[in-house]
Amino acid sequence: MSDIMLEIKNLHVNVADKEILKGVNLTIKKGEVHAIMGRNGSGKSTLSYALTGKEGYEITKGEILLDGENILEMEPNERAVAGLFLAFQYPIEIPGVTTMTFLKAAMNAQRKAKGQEELSTPDFMRAVKKTAQELDIDSSMLKRPLNVGFSGGEKKRAEILQMALLKPKMCIFDETDSGLDIDALKIVAKGVNALRNENRSMLIITHYQRLLNYIVPDIVHVFSDGKIVKTGDKELALELEKQGYSKFDEVS
Numbered sequence: 414m415s416d417i418m419l420e421i422k423n424l425h426v427n428v429a430d431k432e433i434l435k436g437v438n439l440t441i442k443k444g445e446v447h448a449i450m451g452r453n454g455s456g457k458s459t460l461s462y463a464l465t466g467k468e469g470y471e472i473t474k475g476e477i478l479l480d481g482e483n484i485l486e487m488e489p490n491e492r493a494v495a496g497l498f499l500a501f502q503y504p505i506e507i508p509g510v511t512t513m514t515f516l517k518a519a520m521n522a523q524r525k526a527k528g529q530e531e532l533s534t535p536d537f538m539r540a541v542k543k544t545a546q547e548l549d550i551d552s553s554m555l556k557r558p559l560n561v562g563f564s565g566g567e568k569k570r571a572e573i574l575q576m577a578l579l580k581p582k583m584c585i586f587d588e589t590d591s592g593l594d595i596d597a598l599k600i601v602a603k604g605v606n607a608l609r610n611e612n613r614s615m616l617i618i619t620h621y622q623r624l625l626n627y628i629v630p631d632i633v634h635v636f637s638d639g640k641i642v643k644t645g646d647k648e649l650a651l652e653l654e655k656q657g658y659s660k661f662d663e664v665s
């Protein structure tokens with residue numbers, strides 16, 4: 414069995430007929446946490462959407478393998494079943510649907526796609542309560558409609574809970590720290606760190622170094638004009654914070 418979780422080779426992506434990603438190469442091993450940093454507009458979100466298969470993101474060249482499987486031929490929901498999870502920058506609100514109902518539907522959709530039996534309500538309740546407790550999440554939140562009126566920290570808690578229940582093997586966090594205060598940031602970091610293990614990989618996309626004080630990445634990449642222009646260890650993030658991105662524009 415290979416030790417590689419995600420392999421992106423020479424990925425080119427057009428959005429509205431304009432080339433945004435211009436040859437991304439990225440290999441993430443099982444258990445590794447990578448960070449991508451880059452200025453606004455450099456194409457970071459385009460990369461996360463291309464990975465999850467969002468409509469309108471046209472792959473013109475390249476390959477994406479998830480645990481050895483070519484995901485470019487899969488629909489977005491099939492990619493999720495294959496173990497890909499994207500945490501949104503702006504979580505969606507679902508009025509009228511409680512967080513509990515949403516989580517149950519998400520879990521059962523995944524089970525169904527894998528040919529497993531649906532969870533009964535009591536079994537689901539037990540699983541969700543146990544997981545919430547492990548992650549220090551107050552279960553009263555579960556009775557409220559998903560994300561409606563949630564604080565930034567509560568939205569993140571709901572998302573971490575969803576991740577813990579779905580057990581994805583490749584998690585992508587796109588600017589998950591934007592707009593969060595330090596307490597909310599710590600909640601995210603705690604949840605993410607609790608879910609780190611040797612069979613799960615993570616890609617943390619962020620504009621600021623701040624989050625990386627709490628989620629320490631194994632590898633840091635600098636993104637500029639649609640591709641990775643430099644790769645290093647966690648020190649690279651500190652260097653970027655100090656010196657800014659302009660230095661890296663010249664090499665791209």
Ligand SMILES: Nc1ncnc2c1ncn2[C@@H]1O[C@H](COP(=O)(O)OP(=O)(O)O)[C@@H](O)[C@H]1O
Pocket residue numbers: 428429433451452453454455456457458459460
């Ligand atoms: N739906 C879209 N239509 C046209 N251009 C887009 C669209 N989405 C993103 N872009 C352009 O793609 C580039 C990269 O955007 P994005 O991936 O959001 O960057 P980042 O996440 O690094 O801030 C930007 O120049 C942006 O204007």
Ligand SMILES: [Mg+2]
Pocket residue numbers: 457458459587588
């Ligand atoms: Mg973005």
